[in-house]
Amino acid sequence: MTLEAVTKSYLNLKKANININEIRHLFITHKHIDHILGIFWVLRVLGSKIAKNKANNLTIYASKNVIKIIKNISSIFLKNKVLNLFDNKIIFIPINNEKEINLGNWKLKPFNLQSEKEEQFGFRIEFKDKKSFVCLGDEPYKKTLNKLLFMF
Ligand SMILES: [Zn+2]
Numbered sequence: 001m002t003l004e005a006v007t008k009s010y011l012n013l014k015k016a017n018i019n020i021n022e023i024r025h026l027f028i029t030h031k032h033i034d035h036i037l038g039i040f041w042v043l044r045v046l047g048s049k050i051a052k053n054k055a056n057n058l059t060i061y062a063s064k065n066v067i068k069i070i071k072n073i074s075s076i077f078l079k080n081k082v083l084n085l086f087d088n089k090i091i092f093i094p095i096n097n098e099k100e101i102n103l104g105n106w107k108l109k110p111f112n113l114q115s116e117k118e119e120q121f122g123f124r125i126e127f128k129d130k131k132s133f134v135c136l137g138d139e140p141y142k143k144t145l146n147k148l149l150f151m152f
Contacts, residue, residue, distance in 0.1 A: 026059070029135065098111055
């Protein structure tokens, strides 16, 4: 699981010693350039490995609008061998507010961050031991989110 495709994602993965082949799920909070540009590097590198069956399939979670942008820009910059994997081995899942997603032992629950500037989603991952991890994107925190975040 990787949290955001920030601009230097690919370099950051190397720095953190994370093998790009291990990424199976990718969550994008919103369409600002510093949160979305890294996806194209990940798609380029991981996509060519998936095309050669050297990496697992990838699932990308984002709003409908962000998925559209990723597909449009990919069609300009990425090779057909990667584009052909779209909706096949690279799956795009549009986020519907609060619809829970099952990630094996983890549960991913997205929620709308109620941003006034740009539609933005955060999420909560609940682990098997009931501990959880919350991502709030880059939006100033709103108290109205409390009921979603402290519900467990
Ligand atoms: Zn932003």
